Amino acid sequence: MQYVELGRTGLKISRLGFGGIPIQRIDQPGTKALLKAAHEAGINYIDTARGYTVSEAWIGQSLEELGLRDQFVLATKCRALTKAEMQQQLALSLENLRTDHIELYQLHNPSLQDLEQILAPGGALEALLEARDAGVVGHIGVTAHLAAVFEKALEVPEFETIMFPYNIVEQQGAELIERCAKAGKAFIDMKPLAGGAIEDGRLALRYVLSNPGVTVAIPGMAAPEELAQNVQAAENTGALTPEEEDACSRVRKALGTQFCRRCNYCAPCSVGIQIPNVFLFQGYLNRYGLADWGRSRYASLPVKASACVQCGACEPRCPYNLPIRQMMKKAAQDFGE
Template sequence: MQYVPLGQTGLTISRLGFGGIPIQRIDQQGTRALLKAVHEAGINYIDTARAYTVSESWIGQSLEELGLRDSFVLATKCRALTAADMRAELAESLKNLRTDHIELYQFHNPSLKDLETILAPGGSLEALLEARKEGKVGHIGLTAHLAAVFERALEVDEIETIMFPYNIVEQQGADLIARCAAKGKGFIAMKPLAGGAIEDGRLAMRYVLSNPDVTVAIPGMADPAELTSNLEGAANTAPLTEEEQAACQKVRDALGTQFCRRCNYCAPCTVGIQIPSAFLFDGYIARYGLEDWARQRYATLPVKASACVECGACETRCPYQLPIRQMLKKVVEHFGE
């Protein structure tokens, strides 16, 4: 495992981190077993969030039971905009994670307008600066899905790390990532597998970590097989071979630009469609030719894409501005319902 400084925070972290979103699909015992394996593999960076339902709680309980709290750099985040709300959210994170301090606390995907509220007097930055003085928070970061927010965050001295999507098919932040490194801020690559759209985890991690400006990549993991695949990709951070570059191009050609990253920000659907799942199963037909298997999986969805009433609420929440209503129509064409 390769270890590097996290920007200028003074923290040293593994270049492969643990993304805590998918553990919502398993249980607390499974989380504990997975974190034990993660520790044994040399990973020392954990990412979670207040918004990830049970993720903070299960991680906190697992680390306490395993006696491994001090073996990890914990990073979490919330969407609080005001100082008062941030104090409440931070208190809940500390309680959930069963700790008296969190190494990195981040503003979770604010819009440009929200970021200005965060930075203004009475904004949530004020509360995090107080918490840093009190030792409850070690460092402050920001996560973003839009390049304009990333660019604005680069100008804010108090923001020490920035998280942004970066993978084989998402290159919109490449120049900003280089600027982030030049400014001495840590860069955290989210969606290294494009939200599960890239199936070759080894190649995906090879691509992301071959960029020296990437401090750490945080693929979501929920089972040992995913951990193994990610470790294989992280084992070699040398420049990509010609064969690997060609394989990356094949992935780009297959996915294009309009694909769901499964971030789930579109939820909740007003009629209950599990939008990311519908797109995932559709992708198994469109990209991988697994029609029978995809149809079996799609059949398990309680509400099908055909139930869409075209209200458009999902599209207002999608950080990638996808034409979700039109994409759902394609799903109906493929599955018949």
């Protein structure tokens, strides 16, 4: 296992982390077994979130029962915008994770407007800074799905880490990853397998980890065979072979006509549909094995896919020429609304 510094935090972590989203579909004993195996394989970085239902609690209980809390760097996140909300959410994270400190606490996928509130007086950042001064939080980061938020986060000195999607098919953050490294911020790669759309997990992780700008990749794991495959893929972080490059090209061609990269160039929708979020939640429904969670996230959208009037204004804006109208029909069918 390769280990690197997490930006300028002083923390030394494995380049392969443990993504805690999919454990929602197993149970706490299964989580405990996975974390034991992850530790034995040399993984020492765990990613979870307040929004991942039971993930924090099962991870916390498992680490306590295994006696391994101090062997892992814990990273979690929440969507709080105000100081009061963050104080409440942080307290819940500490309780769930059964710990008195969390190495990395992140603002979870704020919009540009959300970020303004977070950074303003009385915003969530105030609570995290106070928690950091008190030793409850070690470091502060942010996660994003939109390149504009990633770019803005680069300008915020308090953010020591930035998490963003990057994989064989999602390249909208490639240039920003380089800027992240130059700014001394760690880059945490979410969705290295494109939410399960890339079937060859070994190739997907080889591609991501061959980029020296990627500090750590956090593929979701819910089965021992997934863990073993990911560990094996992380053993070689050198440059891709010509054969692997060709294989990556084939993956791009296969997914290029059907995969949303969440660049948001399709916006604004004429009826207010959050197009990238529809496709993101559809991925949880169909690929991650998290149907209930995908449906609950989709239910929170103010305008559903069925509201699409098929005007087609979004399609010329898509740099990947996605058939968005057709894809929106399929999403409406999948969710039933």
